[in-house]
Amino acid sequence: xxxxxxxxxxxxxxxxxxxxxxxxxxxxxxxxxxxxxxxxxxxxxxxxxxxxxxxxxxxxxxxxxxxxxxxxxxxxxxxxxxxxxxxxxxxxxxxxxxxxxxxxxxxxxxxxxxxxxxxxxxxxxxxxxxxxxxxxxxxxxxxxxxxxxxxxxxxxxxxxxxxxxxxxxxxxxxxxxxxxxxxxxxxxxxxxxxxxxxxxxxxxxxxxxxxxxxxxxxxxxxxxxxxxxxxxxxxxxxxxxxxxxxxxxxxxxxxxxxxxxxxxxxxxxxxxxxxxxxxxxxxxxxxxxxxxxxxxxxxxxxxxxxxxxxxxxxxxxxxxxxxxxxxxxxxxxxxxxxxxxxxx
Numbered sequence: 518x519x520x521x522x523x524x525x526x527x528x529x530x531x532x533x534x535x536x537x538x539x540x541x542x543x544x545x546x547x548x549x550x551x552x553x554x555x556x557x558x559x560x561x562x563x564x565x566x567x568x569x570x571x572x573x574x575x576x577x578x579x580x581x582x583x584x585x586x587x588x589x590x591x592x593x594x595x596x597x598x599x600x601x602x603x604x605x606x607x608x609x610x611x612x613x614x615x616x617x618x619x620x621x622x623x624x625x626x627x628x629x630x631x632x633x634x635x636x637x638x639x640x641x642x643x644x645x646x647x648x649x650x651x652x653x654x655x656x657x658x659x660x661x662x663x664x665x666x667x668x669x670x671x672x673x674x675x676x677x678x679x680x681x682x683x684x685x686x687x688x689x690x691x692x693x694x695x696x697x698x699x700x701x702x703x704x705x706x707x708x709x710x711x712x713x714x715x716x717x718x719x720x721x722x723x724x725x726x727x728x729x730x731x732x733x734x735x736x737x738x739x740x741x742x743x744x745x746x747x748x749x750x751x752x753x754x755x756x757x758x759x760x761x762x763x764x765x766x767x768x769x770x771x772x773x774x775x776x777x778x779x780x781x782x783x784x785x786x787x788x789x790x791x792x793x794x795x796x797x798x799x800x801x802x803x804x805x806x807x808x809x810x811x812x813x814x815x816x817x818x819x820x821x822x823x824x825x826x827x828x829x830x831x832x833x834x835x836x837x838x839x840x841x842x843x844x845x846x847x848x849x850x851x852x853x854x855x856x857x858x859x860x861x
Contacts, residue, residue, distance in 0.1 A: 520639035521839030521857070522577045526566035529844040534837045537577065540635070540643035542590035547646050549602060552658035553833070554637030555581035556846050556855045557666055557695065558759075558782065563632060564843065567787075571633050579637030579857070580606045580630050583652055583661040593646050601652040603661050603818070604637075604644050606630040607808050622808050629666075629808075638839055640859045650814065653822040663828030663854040664817060666808065667695030668703075672817050673809030674757055674779040675703045683708030685754040688744055688771055690714050690764060692724035692732065695854045696781060698829035700757045701727040706825060709755075712747055714740050716849055723852045727829065735764075744771040752776060765789030769801065777802040829853030836860070 520537035542548045560578040562568040570576040582604045586596050596602070609616050609624035616624050630636045630644060652661050675681045687704040691697040692713040704711045705728035712731040713724050724732040733743045744753050752773030758765055759782030766789055768778055778801065783789070795801060820826040833856040834842040842855050 518640040519836065519859070520577050521836055522575045522635075522638065523564055524575045526564065526569070528565065529840045529847060531564065532840045532843055534839060537575075537639060540641050542588045542593075542643060544591045545593065545646055546590040546643055547586055547593065547596060547649050548588035548641050548643050549582065549584040549604065549649070550587040551579075551582055551637050551640060551642055551859050552584040553582070553662035554579040554857045555662040555667070555695065556842055556857065557581065557631075558846075559629070559632055560843070561847060568632070571628070572635075577635040577638050577642075578631050579639070579642070580632065580666045581662050581664070582606075582630065582637035582642055583658040584642075586649070587641060590646075596646060596649060601654070601658075602649050603652045603665055604630060604642070605648040605650060605811050605814055606666050608633065608645070608648070621810065622806075638836065638857055640836070650811070650818070653818060655822045656818065659830055659833060659856055659858070660821065660828045661818075662856055663695060663699075663830055664821060665814060667854065668699040668817055668821075668826070668828060669809045669814050670781050670807065671696050671699035671757070672703055672813055674781050674806050675700055675707065675755075677809065677813070678779045678804050678806045679755045679757070679777045681707040681709050681755055685709040686712070686748050686751075687755045687757065688712050688714075688740070688753045688768070689729070689757045690760055690768065691716070692727065692729060693720045693849075693852050694759070695829070695851075696757075696759050698723070698727055698853050699826075701729050702826050704728075704755075704757075706820070712744060712753065720852055723829070741767050741771045748773070755779070757781070759783070761789045762786040763789075766791065769795050769803070772799065772801055774799045775801070777804065779804045779806055781806050831855050833858045
């Protein structure tokens with residue numbers, strides 16, 4: 518098969534498009550022909566070596582995949598060749614204390630498609646059958662590929678972790694990202710008022726179309742002061758944060774008393790300072806989360822199929838143009854998800 522992969526760490530120039538080993542379905546596995554694969558910031562961390570692929574190099578990135586069933590291993594039931602599917606990207610052992618308690622996203626051996634195993638920057642990808650879900654005909658392959666990591670993680674952060682409800686004020690960082698564009702919509706679906714940040718003025722219209730009431734260009738204005746002004750000096754109830762560094766520290770300052778910050782990434786830096794005086798004096802909650810459950814993914818897909826949520830897709834590149842797609846993400850030009858489409 519053809520794949521976009523890398524043999525050494527670096528920038529977009531390290532992505533190679535060439536022949537790659539064909540995956541073969543073993544017992545309880547499926548091989549899926551990729552129709553669309555979304556790019557994520559974790560791909561950039563894998564590529565530049567901040568998060569080296571655990572199985573070593575060469576490596577194929579790509580966590581969010583939709584496609585059709587190409588091959589089934591022995592003992593597989595409930596799927597047919599040619600069936601439209603979407604892949605749940607998280608792997609767990611099913612045996613540790615956390616898995617047995619139903620908390621598979623904190624499994625001691627947890628991993629991701631495209632990170633811990635070769636992913637969807639390819640014509641074919643192999644996954645456990647337990648990770649394969651039918652894709653509703655009302656959801657295109659392209660829209661579907663924007664769901665299983667970014668939108669699912671945002672759903673879990675907003676709904677399960679932060680418990681957003683009508684009347685809440687929510688600050689979502691980075692409206693142009695997959696996580697940000699999803700979190701705005703989900704918070705609005707929960708009945709909250711939403712403020713968001715963007716890195717350039719050309720993303721303001723997108724943020725407003727997604728449902729943000731107040732949009733701040735963080736490069737020209739202080740989003741903490743803007744949050745205070747927007748809420749009448751009160752501060753916001755919830756912050757959805759995935760940048761790290763100074764953004765993390767300032768996000769805490771934007772919270773009201775008994776507010777909640779949910780961190781779901783560290784795309785700028787893995788480090789972020791925390792002034793504990795704000796935490797204990799204001800009774801704040803600072804929570805971490807990664808992904809969500811397959812049950813939550815089904816719920817999100819129902820909302821997408823009925824039009825209550827709309828994955829924001831910026832643009833799609835042919836698989837052979839993976840270098841250009843990666844560079845576009847690295848340049849922070851995105852207004853929603855960027856996709857790779859084999860055979861486009």
